[in-house]
């Protein structure tokens with residue numbers, strides 16, 4: 203015998219759109235961001251060149267970002283986590299990559315270091331000597 207779920211919900215005759223505060227944290231959007239180089243992992247809420255929670259912001263890469271959990275939805279605040287390397291396509295965090303017209307992971311940047319301008323080469327070498335353990 204099927205048990206009916208207890209439902210106190212009364213159908214609202216007026217269609218009221220729920221406000222943003224009704225949004226739960228358990229939305230299905232996003233997933234787990236995993237850096238291919240350092241293994242850092244963080245939840246992301248969306249990726250692409252534009253994000254629903256960063257309206258008006260256009261990324262010139264497939265950006266992976268997390269909504270800032272400490273601000274109400276809709277304030278366009280987000281954490282940029284990383285993006286795929288344009289050369290090897292691996293997903294890398296900002297600490298393991300740099301953006302110079304395209305996203306390059308540490309390894310690809312080092313491989314092509316001579317193609318970058320001097321100031322960028324310096325940055326690449328800093329990536330190469332990762333101080334975080």
Ligand SMILES: [Zn+2]
Pocket residue numbers: 237238239240241242294295296297298
């Ligand atoms: Zn990383």
Ligand SMILES: [Zn+2]
Pocket residue numbers: 287288289290291292306307308309310311
């Ligand atoms: Zn790469």
